Amino acid sequence: MIAVDFLLLLLLVIIAVAAISAKDILTSIMLLGSYSLVIAMEWVLLNAVDVAFTEAAVGAGISTILMIAVLTRVPRFEKEPKEQKHFFNLFNHSELLALATVVITGALLISGTWDMPAFGDPNSPANSYLSPEYIERSYPQTGSHNIVTAVLASYRGYDTLGETTVVFTAAICLILLIRSYKKNER
Amino acid sequence: MIEFIADKYNFWIAIVLMMIGFYAIIAKHNLVKKVIGLNIFQTSVFLFYISISKVNGGTAPIIWHPEGHAEVVYDNPLPHVLILTAIVVSVSVTAVALGIIVKLYKNYGSIEEDEIKLIEHNEPELDSK
Numbered sequence: 001m002i003a004v005d006f007l008l009l010l011l012l013v014i015i016a017v018a019a020i021s022a023k024d025i026l027t028s029i030m031l032l033g034s035y036s037l038v039i040a041m042e043w044v045l046l047n048a049v050d051v052a053f054t055e056a057a058v059g060a061g062i063s064t065i066l067m068i069a070v071l072t073r074v075p076r077f078e079k080e081p082k083e084q085k086h087f088f089n090l091f092n093h094s095e096l097l098a099l100a101t102v103v104i105t106g107a108l109l110i111s112g113t114w115d116m117p118a119f120g121d122p123n124s125p126a127n128s129y130l131s132p133e134y135i136e137r138s139y140p141q142t143g144s145h146n147i148v149t150a151v152l153a154s155y156r157g158y159d160t161l162g163e164t165t166v167v168f169t170a171a172i173c174l175i176l177l178i179r180s181y182k183k184n185e186r
Numbered sequence: 187m188i189e190f191i192a193d194k195y196n197f198w199i200a201i202v203l204m205m206i207g208f209y210a211i212i213a214k215h216n217l218v219k220k221v222i223g224l225n226i227f228q229t230s231v232f233l234f235y236i237s238i239s240k241v242n243g244g245t246a247p248i249i250w251h252p253e254g255h256a257e258v259v260y261d262n263p264l265p266h267v268l269i270l271t272a273i274v275v276s277v278s279v280t281a282v283a284l285g286i287i288v289k290l291y292k293n294y295g296s297i298e299e300d301e302i303k304l305i306e307h308n309e310p311e312l313d314s315k
């Protein structure tokens with residue numbers, strides 16, 4: 001399992017770098033769609049089946065369609081910045097600064113994982129506190145075989161209502177943003 | 187040493203993905219590219235959560251034997267629920283960001299951040315349009 005897991009994660013990193021560095025935005029968008037599909041596979045591997053469903057439908061489906069729809073309105077190719085490039089002709093000055101920031105932040109975050117419980121540790125705080133109670137009680141209390149569904153729709157029903165509110169707010173924002181106010185405006 | 191790497195590499199790769207997204211957000215001038223970077227950043231956070239929820243030898247959190255008391259080990263279902271909500275919210279964020287990009291292109295005729303800044307600097311009256 002670890003070998004497949006590692007290969008999928010490596011593939012994710014490669015796709016992410018390719019999506020960031022492509023000059024054609026359409027290529028970037030399609031690579032992002034395949035990225036979502038690969039991460040859905042990773043979640044089937046890590047037994048998060050409900051999350052895999054949602055990611056394959058929403059991440060790989062809807063957000064790709066949204067981005068392509070936007071690309072019909074805006075230019076397809078990214079413009080090259082005119083600054084001079086250094087470092088094997090790859091980065092210009094502002095990009096080097098960004099790279100330094102990213103590397104330092106990443107190093108700090110990775111040093112933070114030193115104290116974390118191991119991957120798959122059954123006695124880690126996240127897996128030993130509270131979640132056994134949910135696993136034990138969800139079927140007798142809600143009658144749902146799927147614990148994730150039981151928690152989502154029953155124990156955290158208000159949270160799901162809040163999620164729906166977020167989607168509703170986003171829809172209102174979009175209507176206000178791109179509605180045409182004049183008659184001939186597209 | 188090998189054991190230590192096997193214990194932690196999931197978190198490390200989540201951080202690497204997060205930094206790739208972060209780099210796109212701060213270094214790229216194209217606004218659609220920034221949104222793509224934001225998407226990668228969000229997904230890396232999801233990967234971190236789902237990695238925490240894995241239990242060795244665990245199966246998907248769906249009850250196998252409702253009546254009996256067979257010893258089945260389940261993965262932690264709570265992070266899965268959080269991430270289900272977060273995926274839907276992340277798509278909402280993407281949709282609003284893309285809507286703003288369309289509006290910006292209508293007003294400025296460009297989706298490159300530095301060009302928009304230049305136009306704004308030269309013709310401040312465009313803001314009120």
